[in-house]
Amino acid sequence: NAGVTQTPKFQVLKTGQSMTLQCAQDMNHNSMYWYRQDPGMGLRLIYYSASEGTTDKGEVPNGYNVSRLNKREFSLRLESAAPSQTSVYFCASTRDRTISPLHFGNGTRLTVT
Amino acid sequence: ELKVEQNPLFLSMQEGKNYTIYCNYSTTSDRLYWYRQDPGKSLESLFVLLSNGAVKQEGRLMASLDTKARLSTLHITAAVHDLSATYFCAVDETGANSKLTFGKGITLSVRP
Numbered sequence: 001n002a003g004v005t006q007t008p009k010f011q012v013l014k015t016g017q018s019m020t021l022q023c024a025q026d027m028n029h030n031s032m033y034w035y036r037q038d039p040g041m042g043l044r045l046i047y048y049s050a051s052e053g054t055t056d057k058g059e060v061p062n063g064y065n066v067s068r069l070n071k072r073e074f075s076l077r078l079e080s081a082a083p084s085q086t087s088v089y090f091c092a093s094t095r096d097r098t099i100s101p102l103h104f105g106n107g108t109r110l111t112v113t
Numbered sequence: 114e115l116k117v118e119q120n121p122l123f124l125s126m127q128e129g130k131n132y133t134i135y136c137n138y139s140t141t142s143d144r145l146y147w148y149r150q151d152p153g154k155s156l157e158s159l160f161v162l163l164s165n166g167a168v169k170q171e172g173r174l175m176a177s178l179d180t181k182a183r184l185s186t187l188h189i190t191a192a193v194h195d196l197s198a199t200y201f202c203a204v205d206e207t208g209a210n211s212k213l214t215f216g217k218g219i220t221l222s223v224r225p
Contacts, residue, residue, distance in 0.1 A: 033213075042117075042201060042217040043156075058212060090155065098205075101146050101158035102213065 002026050006091050006105035013081040013112045021076040021108050023091030031097045032074035034058075034066060036087040037107075043090065049074055050097060081112045115140050115206045119216035126192040126223045134219050136185040136202035144205040145178050145185050149198045150218070156201065160187075192223045 004025045013019055025032065030051050035043040035058075045058030049068040063085060065077045074093075078085060088109050092102035116139040126132050136145070147159040160169040162178035162185060169176050173196065175188045185202055199218045206212060 035215075040217060043203075043215040045212060045214075048212070059214075098144070099161070099163060101148075101161050102156075102203075103158070104155045106155045 004091055004093055004103050004105035006089075006108050008108060009106065010109050011111070013078075013110065015082060015112060017081050018077065018079050019081065019110075020078075021089055021091075021110075022073070023075065023105060024073045025091075025093040025103070026072065027093065027095065027103065028071070029093035029095050029103070030071070031094050032068065033092045033094075033102065034064075034074070034076045035090045035092065036060065037090060038087050046076065046089075078110075081110075083112045086110060086112045115142075115204060115212075115214045117202060117204050117214050117216040119200075119202060119219050121219060122217060123220045124222070126189070126196075126221055128193060128223055128225050129191050132189045132192060132221075134187045134189075134200065134221075136187070136204075136216055138183050138202075138204045138214075140183075140206055141180075142183070142204045142206050143180050146203045146205075146213070147176050147185070147187060148201045148203065150201065151198050159200075189221075192221075194223045194225075197221055197223045 007022045033048040034046040047066040052071045091105040118137045145162045148156040160176040165180040167178045173190045199220045201218045203215045
């Protein structure tokens with residue numbers, strides 16, 4: 001029972017490089033989310049997808065793009081990485097966004113030098 | 114803009130004693146979630162509180178929600194070392210299409 005799977009687990013980028021963080025869930029959940037976690041800041045929502053085919057901005061979307069490829073997969077792309085994007089990124093999903101908690105992946109630790 | 118505040122941000126607890134931590138939020142909501150995070154790990158769901166007066170208990174932890182006061186409490190009974198972790202509350206603003214907002218987290222450390 002995999003749950004929410006994120007790849008890669010770790011990544012080091014140079015400023016200006018691009019990359020895509022992958023997320024897949026096998027729980028048939030409708031809603032998927034990308035958060036970033038920084039020390040002392042809690043989790044901040046980057047983008048979310050309430051259902052397949054829709055995406056919306058969260059609190060901190062600048063510098064990121066997302067794709068809801070299908071019901072299972074929700075990717076996060078950094079087009080031109082900046083040191084301020086050094087963070088731990090968590091993908092999450094939920095069956096019913098009105099009553100169910102989020103299920104989180106194990107996170108991707110990204111460092112931009 | 115919804116603000117979620119947790120206090121204290123760090124709490125050193127003595128084994129066997131009782132403690133309460135708090136989560137305040139700034140706007141109307143009737144859905145609040147508690148999560149636990151161990152160092153270097155992901156977040157796991159502890160409690161889902163969906164109405165005013167909701168109370169949930171799991172082991173030594175009990176969470177409650179007062180939507181009128183915009184306050185949730187997490188009560189710890191007879192703290193043990195295994196409860197050392199960071200605890201986040203998250204609030205789903207009514208009508209805001211699930212932009213779940215997290216507090217900054219409270220780090221609990223249980224000492225002998």
